[in-house]
Amino acid sequence: MPVYFFWGADEFRMKKAVKTLCDRNLDADWSSFNYEKIPPEQSDAVMQGLNQAMTPPFGMGKRVVWLADTSVCQRCSAALLAELERTLPNIPDSSILLFTSGNKPDGRLKSTKLLKKHADIREFATIPPWKIEQIEHQVYQVAKDVGLQLTPAAASLLAEAIGADTRRLYNELEKLKTYWVEPKVALPPDAVTDLVATSTQSSLQLAAALRQGQTDRALTLITELLERNEPALRIVATLVGQFRTWLWVKLMTDSGERDTRTIAQAADVGNPKRIYFLQKEIRNVSLPQLKSALKLLLALEYELKRGAPETVTLHTKVMQLADCFRPI
Structure with missing residues (x-):
């Protein structure tokens, strides 16, 4: 298939896949003639890419045309859609047309549906830390x-x-x-x-400290995470994911569910055998405590996205979160 669409937040894996695709199709001696990367800021980038892909390669190997950071699956004019419909089915086997984007294709758009029909679509998503x-x-x-x-x-x-x-x-x-x-x-x-340098500070360890009501340890961990330039929103995303998993496991367990597969499916846990350990972690935690914690975390995420100062906001919320689980 001569058309590819790579998307996702893991830029490193995506760039390796792009390099592999180029190495497999370009002749080293003729690559300067047959390889073109078209940036998104270039006017009529997609139209230029389509025209280039229809041009026969010069010399040996194939022609590779890379439309980097394209927005064709986020917005697409009627004129561009018509050109895509006309060109994509007719891209010659002597060319490779590659689209890349950090954003997930909008499945509602006709351009996305068209690419699904004519392109090899590959996802390069970053795995959440809690998985x-x-x-x-x-x-x-x-x-x-x-x-x-x-x-x-x-x-x-x-x-x-x-x-x-x-x-x-x-x-x-x-x-x-x-x-x-x-x-x-x-x-x-x-x-x-x-x-391998193994950091003893991680967002998952922070989640464990909060669940145990260890305010001092939680504050130390959040400080060290920030000092290592860990993005605040990434820390919060990990905490939200971990507490949501605990909440679902607690909810299903308290409702009388005993089938670990059913609990794992509800909690989005890939390995049902892990449910036993999750249940053990939250044995002394109540459902209201987990609900309160998740509510605080979502409020924290909202504040950070609105531009609240990271260090002060995180420290304040960490103390409130740890307080939710402090023994009375």
Whole structure:
């Protein structure tokens, strides 16, 4: 298929996919003639891209036309839609037309429906920090890409240390591959502990401290997270996700549900076996406490998005959140 649409917030993975696509289709000796990246600020960018894609390549290899940061799936004029309808089905096999965007395509638009019909659409979304199983699965995938075997314990340590940061994950795995001289033997956890800087401060640890009513520890963690330049809204997103998961697990458990698969589905937990540990975490927490915490977190997110000062606002809300769970 000569048309591709890549989208998502994980720019690093997307750029690697773009490079792979170019390397596979461009002839190195003729790439300067057959490769063109068209930025979004260029006038009539999509029209130019369509015209270029219809032009035969010069010399060997294929022609690659990249429409970067396109908004064609967020807004599309009638004239542009008509041109897309005319051109996309007729892109020659000697060309590759690539659209990329950080935004999710609007499924209601005719341009999106058209691309779904004629393009290979790939998502490069950042995995939420609380989805541990998905992060560990990504660790295994990237390790396979770089040619490194991991023990389950090593993969778990990497997931905890790096989270969903794919750029750092690739860098750390390449470093571990250079260090590990036995490629046929799975990398042990000791190597990860010795070579990968593992931060003891994470947003998930902050969530645990808040759930336990540990105000001092929570304030220390939020300060250290901010000092490491962790974006405030990302911290809040992790907390919202974790407390929402706890809330659903508590709600389903208190309602008498015993099937872990049903609870996992309601709480959006990929591995039903994890429900036991989540239930254990919130055994001494009440449903009203979790509801109050989530309400405070959503208020915090609203204030930050309206431009409230990050440090003061976070510290204030952290104290209020920890107070929700303080033993009476």
